[in-house]
């Protein structure tokens with residue numbers, strides 16, 4: 491497959507599609523859908539929902555080219571044995587992780603709110619990484635899977651930009667993976683955090699990654715023919 495160059499900041503992002511995975515972080519109903527945990531906490535989910543359509547276009551394009559796709563979900567075991575008491579206590583929430591929430595027990599594996607939104611549902615064969623933390627590498631087998639598949643670069647979508655996306659991109663960067671973050675495919679409940687988080691990634695010569703957008707990536711992928719079945 492040809493090598494791809496995407497216009498990005500602070501400079502073009504170069505990748506080999508056979509050594510690149512699309513990583514879709516925590517596009518879960520409890521964070522993204524009206525009536526979920528995120529909205530229950532007083533957040534407006536509109537900015538998060540705006541990331542769904544461009545992420546879907548990117549998903550379809552990379553799937554059509556046979557590139558690897560990986561999804562993550564933040565959540566815990568039903569017995570809460572992987573939930574640090576500090577995380578449970580944070581925020582002094584009346585309804586917090588593990589409690590009965592609007593879409594089942596909040597951030598518990600197997601509950602409706604923990605599911606990925608149907609628009610971005612994983613396909614068979616696409617790994618789904620269940621993570622107890624904000625980072626996708628901490629306490630998961632993500633790194634093992636990436637190394638076994640020869641992945642060196644990540645294209646990153648998901649929520650929220652300043653929390654799980656940032657933590658994951660920082661973890662990936664420290665492990666030697668190169669990350670391209672698509673700014674219209676990542677989102678925050680807080681516009682000022684979105685702006686700052688995007689600036690921080692590409693600052694100082696790309697201190698821990700590159701930033702581009704879905705349309706620019708899709709144009710670059712046009713040069714990589716879709717696989718015929």
Ligand code: C5J
Nearest residue numbers: 516564649650653654
């Ligand atoms: C948060 C996440 N914000 N996926 N989780 O708690 O960013």
